[in-house]
Amino acid sequence: MLKYTAKRILLAVVTTFLILTLLFIMLQAMPGSPFNDEKITQVQRAALEAKYGLDKPLYIQYFNYVKSMLRGDFGVSYVIQKNMPISELLKVRVPVSLQIGGQAVILGTIIGIFLGIVAAIKRNSFADSFATFVSVIGVSFPSYVFALAMSYFIGFKMEWLPLLYTTSHPFLSTIMPTISMCMFSMATVARFARTEMVEVLGSDYMTLADAKGIPTRRLIGVHALRNTLIPIITVLAPLTMELMTGSLVVEQIFAIPGLGSLLVTAIQFNDYNVVLAVIFFYSIAFILMMLVVDILYGVIDPRIRLAKEERKV
Amino acid sequence: MSQGKTVLTDAHFVWAKEHDLGTDQVYDARSFWKDAVARFCKNKGAVFGLVMIVMIIALAILGPSISGYDYRTQEMTQRNLPPHIAGWDNAPIFNGKYEGYNVYEEKGIQDVTHIFGTDTLGRDMFARTWTGARISLYVALLAILIDTIVGMSLGLISGYFGGKIDFLIQRISEILSTIPTTVIVTLLIVVMKPGLTSITIALMITEWIGMCRVSRAQMLRLKEQEFVLASKTLGESTFSIIFKEILPNVFGQIIVMCMMTIPNAIFTEAFLAFIGLGIPAPLASLGSLISDGYKSLTMYPFLVLFPVVVLAMLMLSFNLMADGLRDAFDPKMKEM
Numbered sequence: 001m002l003k004y005t006a007k008r009i010l011l012a013v014v015t016t017f018l019i020l021t022l023l024f025i026m027l028q029a030m031p032g033s034p035f036n037d038e039k040i041t042q043v044q045r046a047a048l049e050a051k052y053g054l055d056k057p058l059y060i061q062y063f064n065y066v067k068s069m070l071r072g073d074f075g076v077s078y079v080i081q082k083n084m085p086i087s088e089l090l091k092v093r094v095p096v097s098l099q100i101g102g103q104a105v106i107l108g109t110i111i112g113i114f115l116g117i118v119a120a121i122k123r124n125s126f127a128d129s130f131a132t133f134v135s136v137i138g139v140s141f142p143s144y145v146f147a148l149a150m151s152y153f154i155g156f157k158m159e160w161l162p163l164l165y166t167t168s169h170p171f172l173s174t175i176m177p178t179i180s181m182c183m184f185s186m187a188t189v190a191r192f193a194r195t196e197m198v199e200v201l202g203s204d205y206m207t208l209a210d211a212k213g214i215p216t217r218r219l220i221g222v223h224a225l226r227n228t229l230i231p232i233i234t235v236l237a238p239l240t241m242e243l244m245t246g247s248l249v250v251e252q253i254f255a256i257p258g259l260g261s262l263l264v265t266a267i268q269f270n271d272y273n274v275v276l277a278v279i280f281f282y283s284i285a286f287i288l289m290m291l292v293v294d295i296l297y298g299v300i301d302p303r304i305r306l307a308k309e310e311r312k313v
Numbered sequence: 314m315s316q317g318k319t320v321l322t323d324a325h326f327v328w329a330k331e332h333d334l335g336t337d338q339v340y341d342a343r344s345f346w347k348d349a350v351a352r353f354c355k356n357k358g359a360v361f362g363l364v365m366i367v368m369i370i371a372l373a374i375l376g377p378s379i380s381g382y383d384y385r386t387q388e389m390t391q392r393n394l395p396p397h398i399a400g401w402d403n404a405p406i407f408n409g410k411y412e413g414y415n416v417y418e419e420k421g422i423q424d425v426t427h428i429f430g431t432d433t434l435g436r437d438m439f440a441r442t443w444t445g446a447r448i449s450l451y452v453a454l455l456a457i458l459i460d461t462i463v464g465m466s467l468g469l470i471s472g473y474f475g476g477k478i479d480f481l482i483q484r485i486s487e488i489l490s491t492i493p494t495t496v497i498v499t500l501l502i503v504v505m506k507p508g509l510t511s512i513t514i515a516l517m518i519t520e521w522i523g524m525c526r527v528s529r530a531q532m533l534r535l536k537e538q539e540f541v542l543a544s545k546t547l548g549e550s551t552f553s554i555i556f557k558e559i560l561p562n563v564f565g566q567i568i569v570m571c572m573m574t575i576p577n578a579i580f581t582e583a584f585l586a587f588i589g590l591g592i593p594a595p596l597a598s599l600g601s602l603i604s605d606g607y608k609s610l611t612m613y614p615f616l617v618l619f620p621v622v623v624l625a626m627l628m629l630s631f632n633l634m635a636d637g638l639r640d641a642f643d644p645k646m647k648e649m
Contacts, residue, residue, distance in 0.1 A: 015491045022492075022500070029504050136358070136636070140629040142580055144587070145621055148607055156611045163611070241493045248495070249587050253607055264588045267503060275503060279496050286493045 004298050012291045019283045020066050023276050027065075028058075074277035079269045080262075086277045089262065094281075097251070097258035101243050103178040105236070108185030113232065115186070116193025120201065121220065131190055138187025143246040146180035147253045164255040177254050181246045185239045192235055196228045233297055237290045244282050349565070352641040359637020362630035369627055373450055376443025380428060384444040385595040388435035391422070393613050396430045399423065429619045432605065441597045442619050448509075448598035449579045449627055452516065456578035459517050460571045464524025469555050471525070472532025479529075486522045494519045498581060502590040509592060512582055519581075520574055527570045531563040565642030572635035576628045583624055599624040 040048070049055045052075075053064055068075070074086035081089065112135075119131035155163035155176060165173040200206060201224060209223050247260035255261070259278055266274035343351075353359055377383055397409030397417050407428065409417040417423050429438035471482040489497070498515040505511040535541065536559065544554050585591050586600025594601075599620045606617030 011491070015488065018488060019492060019496075026500050026504055136629070136632060140576065140632040141625045142583065142628065144603065144607075145625050148603075148610060148617060148621060152610055152614055241495065244493060245495045245584060249584060252588070263499075267499070268589050272503070275499075279500060282493060283496055286496075287491065290491065 001298065005295055008291055008294045008298075012287050015287055016284065017066070019280065019287075020069055021062075023069075023280060024062050024065050027272065027276060069280060074280070075273045077271055077274050079271040080265060080274060086274055089274065090259070090277065090281065093257055093259050093262050096256060097247055097260060100174050100177050100181065100251075100256065100258065101240075101247060103174060104181035104243060104246075105185055105239065107178060108182035108239075109189050109232070109236075111182070112186040112189025113193050113229070115190040116195075117197050117220075117225070117228065119190070119194045120197030123198070131194065135187040135190045138183040139191070141183070142249070143180050143184060144249045144253055146183050147177065147250045150176045150180060151253060165257065173254070173256075177250050177256060181243060181250055184242055184246065188235055188239060188242075189232060192232055193228060196231050197224060200224045200227045230297075230301055233293055233300070237286070237293045240289045241286055244286070345565075349641040353637050356637040356640060358633040359641075362633030362637065365626055365630035366634065369446060369623065369630070370450060373443050373446040376446070377440040380426070380437050380439040382427075382437035382440045384441045384597055385436060388431070390420070390435070391425070391427070391431050392435045393433055393609075393616075394427050394431040394435075395613075396615055397425070397427055399426045430613075430615045432616055433609070436595075438602075438616065438619060441602060442599070442623055445597040445599040445602050445620060446623055446627070448592060448596075449582065449624065451509075452512070452578050452582045453575045453631070455513060455516060456520055456574045457571050459520050460524040460574055461567070463517065464521035465528045465567055467521065468525040468528030469532050469560065472529040473536055473551075473555050473559075482525065483529075486525055489519070490522055494581070495584075498585065499588075499590065502585060507585075507590045507593060512585060512591070515585075516578055516581065520578055523574060524567070524570050527566055528563065531566055532559065535559050535562055569635065569639045569642055572631065572638055576631045576635070579624075579628060579631070599627075 046055070053061065056064075072087055074090070077084045077086055077089060115131040115134065119128040122128055151163055154160050161176055162169055162173045165177075206219070206224060209219055214223070244260070247258065248264055249260070250256075251258045251260035252264055259281065263275065263278040265271075266278065372379075394416055395409055395411040396407045398404075398407040401407045402409060402415060402418070402423065409415050409423075417425060427437055427439065429442055432438055432441065467482055471479045497519055501515045501518070502511050505514070532555075541554060541558060544558050549558070582591065582598065583600030583603070586598045587604045589604070591601045591604075592598045602620035603617055603624070606613070606620065610617055
């Protein structure tokens with residue numbers, strides 16, 4: 001177990017450094033310079049470059065870059081809010097995005113598990129077809145289709161919920177974004193849960209438990225459910241990535257002051273420091289999520305750990 | 314003993330009735346492909362998907378010429394017009410009514426047809442939507458090419474040779490898959506100029522990984538089998554063993570995997586266009602149309618309605634077809 005965990009952590013660290021290197025190369029390759037105001041003279045430009053450490057050799061710049069990024073010092077914003085430290089910008093925006101993303105994952109997973117299990121127990125019934133239909137729609141339609149439909153009908157026509165994010169109703173404003181973002185997680189989890197449940201229901205130990213006379217409710221609620229839930233952990237990491245992508249668009253539609261809308265604004269205004277900082281933040285979040293899922297899965301299900309180690313050898 | 318001897322005659326027997334006879338029925342052997350086609354046709358969702366895709370392709374090719382406008386001609390006198398077909402003024406839809414009154418009548422242009430309306434610059438939305446759909450279809454085609462040329466070849470080669478090549482390809486794909494796709498694609502396009510070329514390159518870097526894994530796994534399953542050994546013994550070249558002997562056996566899985574990556578690629582392009590990293594104006598893609606339209610959602614909902622519906626139908630159809638193909642090629646999967 002120790003070896004397995006160590007290996008996972010090592011992979012995460014290597015990936016982090018790789019992303020940092022990639023970001024640094026990108027930073028060098030970005031078109032233009034942060035100081036492309038025509039009024040700046042050569043002397044002023046040199047002074048500015050010295051101030052931000054851009055006159056040093058490349059490897060020192062790289063070293064400084066990695067050091068400061070890991071410390072959480074992402075530099076300052078050049079365009080969006082001049083000279084505002086990016087960590088300050090992030091501090092306000094991360095909780096909003098985290099809240100909506102978290103709500104979406106939790107809601108999506110719970111509904112998805114429920115749908116998948118009902119579909120598996122009542123196979124080839126109306127409930128099964130319904131669950132399949134919902135999951136195909138959820139996987140197929142991008143989250144902004146739901147977001148736009150809801151904001152038009154529920155937000156604009158009915159006026160039940162705020163059309164745009166307002167700080168006066170922070171929770172009510174998150175309902176529509178959460179629902180539109182959870183559809184994909186829900187559909188993925190439902191598909192997965194159905195497949196797993198069908199497999200578990202057909203296994204020998206379920207037949208044995210049934211033969212022993214365990215009541216159906218206990219049979220499904222205790223014996224089948226647990227074994228179904230374990231593999232669902234593995235889809236959580238790809239789902240996080242999907243949610244990040246979704247948040248970029250959904251936050252834009254509902255004007256939510258989160259990480260996603262910050263990234264989009266930064267891209268539009270060529271504020272590269274902010275772009276790189278948000279991307280770094282996303283990557284770290286994803287790497288951490290993968291690490292947690294991998295280790296958690298190894299702890300819960302020893303077969304995975306053994307199989308993975310065997311395959312590696 | 315002698316008196317008990319009976320001679321069996323026909324009278325002792327009763328002719329068997331036909332329906333009591335259990336005869337073995339021999340069915341015509343059906344080839345794998347015919348079987349797959351039959352299974353595919355039985356799946357209503359998959360057939361619906363196929364029909365929709367054919368319709369969307371037809372409209373994307375013909376659409377701009379049907380409406381008689383092109384995607385970039387601006388008509389400043391005809392801005393933000395609602396959907397209208399000449400002569401349909403009393404019909405429930407496409408009647409040119411905006412918030413109760415007929416805009417076309419007011420402007421005295423009843424004989425003008427804009428099936429999907431016009432945008433804020435007076436460009437015909439019907440032409441723009443279907444021109445945009447072309448981009449999505451191009452991306453779908455691109456995904457197939459990347460999957461088969463890059464993903465499949467690398468996977469087969471990596472699985473067949475093993476050793477150093479396998480190690481190298483596997484590590485590259487492992488590392489690429491630990492970095493979120495959104496990050497790779499966004500970064501690349503920020504550095505390069507947004508446009509069709511950079512989208513193509515971005516998709517090339519990210520979309521081959523799944524296919525590479527699938528084809529490698531299939532190769533590992535097949536390469537130890539007798540028919541491969543036989544071909545090797547007969548002196549067939551490695552290239553021909555991989556692509557002529559083994560490839561036809563894994564075609565089903567490869568087609569399924571191809572179909573699965575298409576919606577992904579279409580989604581990525583639409584997403585990039587939405588956040589402003591897509592095709593530059595005046596060219597349109599479905600994503601950039603949605604991105605332009607959603608800002609005036611409450612004023613002119615029709616601007617965003619049609620591109621969203623087309624995009625959603627396209628994604629849905631490809632997904633349905635992929636599911637249908639999976640069930641058709643691998644009936645055992647459906648039991649799960």
